[in-house]
Amino acid sequence: MSSHGQPLPAAAAQAAAMPALPLWRQYYELTKPRVVQLIVFCALIGAVLAVPGVPSWAQAGRIVVASLGVWLVAAAAAAFNCLIEKTIDVNMKRTAWRPTARGQLSDWQALLFSAGLCILGSVILLVWINPLTMWLTFATFVGYAIVYTVILKPLTPQNIVIGGASGAMPPVLGWAAMTDHVGPEALMLFLIIFIWTPPHFWALALYRVEDYRKSGLPMLPVTHGNAFTRLQVLLYTLILLAACLLPYLYGMSGHVYLVAAVLLNAGFIAYAFRLWRHYSDALARKTFRFSIIHLSLLFAALLVDHYV
Secondary structure, eight states, X not given: OOTTSOOOOHXXXXXXXXXXXXXXXXXXXXXXXXXXXXXHHHHHHXXXXXXXXXXXXXXXXXXXXXXXXXXXXXXXXHHHHHHHTHHHHTTOTTTXXXXXXXXXXXXXXXXHHHHHHHHHHHHHHHHHTOHHHHHHHHHHXXXXXXXXXXXXXXXXXXXXXXXXXXXTOHHHHHHHHHHSSOOHHXXXXXXXXXXXXXXXXXXXXXXXXXXXXXXXXXXXXXXXXXXXXXXXXXXXXXXXXXXXXXXXXXXXXXXXXXHHHHHHHHHHHHHHXXXXXXXXXXXXXXXXXXXXXXXXXXXXXXXXXXXX
């Protein structure tokens, strides 16, 4: 039962039966660590690629400090997202266990935690990196925590497309941290993640469609149906292939990256094609998981190619 005497949603009831996490773990989970790890990894790659050759000790230290600042602000945005979406999270099996959804952390605790991380990360970037990186990172926080979470997500099924701009910023932040400007190379990395985000997230939304339906969010499978969403996933993977070839065509990378990009995108397209032709929740889950592998290995290939 809820505090108002109403039956708890099934997801919330299942989450309520789980043992309470230690306080430090509650705050840690609020930062969405797995998501933030990928964000920091992409920022790290952007920073390393901005440095010709092997970074000096001073440059390596700068990369570490910049990554720390980005991690803190990204974690702050994740915590704020958990706070804003706690009434939505309680209806979804994937998120009902979050400390804010379970009421283990109060609104003030989550808000102060988010604000503290954001301020600390911004100060680090401003003092030890440069104002451009600080402002770009703060704009990313606003884009995700406010524009996407508060405005776009409950308003339009294109939320993840428009809001994906904030999620595509990490390599730009890393690049700006090392160069104090945003070059075309950084924008190409931005474009890759921007186009990668919709098929990645819609694969998840396909097998979690009932959760989104119960939550009232206008995700694409809810508003336009399963078949339309599957087609969009396939089309976006085809566009993604073209975007992933840009670093090679521009001369930013060589044949090592080219081979990795072609193989990884062929795999993503194959998953998307199978999903379009013969849908199953299991296949949608595999497609979602492969999308994470795709982006991780793609950026790792950029890094390897940079030193070959």
